[in-house]
Amino acid sequence: MKDFVKPFNGNPNDDVIKWLKSIVHYFDIAQISGDKETLYFQYAPAFLKEYAYKWWADQKHYIFSWSMFKQAVITQFAEKNEYLIAQQFDQRKQQINEPVIKYYYDVIDLCKKYDSDMTDKQKIRKLTNGLKLSLYQEAIKETYSTPFDFLRKGTTTGKYSEVD
Known part of the structure; x- marks a missing residue:
């Protein structure tokens, strides 16, 4: 255990x-x-x-x-500092050599902390805008119905598997 x-x-x-x-x-x-x-x-x-x-x-x-x-x-x-959560949310970007799957789950966790009522569209926008530039350019060519769809399309097609 x-x-x-x-x-x-x-x-x-x-x-x-x-x-x-x-x-x-x-x-x-x-x-x-x-x-x-x-x-x-x-x-x-x-x-x-x-x-x-x-x-x-x-x-x-x-x-x-x-x-x-x-x-x-x-x-x-539980985290009580809303300012700190907002700052983490606003500043979260995909790091060099960070796998998309790690980035995805970190952002989704931040979204839940920042605004538990955040829409899927808002989550997808946050995920997309925080990608490294080379991956961002690929991601904006797609449409996504859910945040998980964003992850699934990117990882199963290999579009987001690039590591700088």
């Missing part, structure tokens, strides 16, 4: 949502018998370290279920 779920320290750069998803993902693929939410709640605290562990030590007597745990840990450790 330790290879699938990384410790959560509670540092400002730690992504609590991603960490919670890794807990759920592990139990989805591990096929351990029992109520999933009970298992999540039972094992998740074992991966809390540093500040997150100190928080849990103070709070564990008030949290009795996975849904309570999830809400409490999000409230405590």
Whole structure:
């Protein structure tokens, strides 16, 4: 389990949502018998370290279920600085030697943080505009119905596989 779920320290750069998803993902693929939410709640605290562990030590007597745990840990450790999220969103561009698939998922995660109601059209525009120039020139020749369509068309045709 330790290879699938990384410790959560509670540092400002730690992504609590991603960490919670890794807990759920592990139990989805591990096929351990029992109520999933009970298992999540039972094992998740074992991966809390540093500040997150100190928080849990103070709070564990008030949290009795996975849904309570999830809400409490999000409230405590989720990114609260909207300006920082907006700045990351505005500045995110594909880096030299960065695979498109990594760029795609990073941008989609930022879109969710920046505006959970963002339309597919807005996400596609953000994805396209942030591509390296050589890939951007290929991407604007296509039309996309969803952000995943953007990824699928680019990676299956090899159009976005260029590495500078």
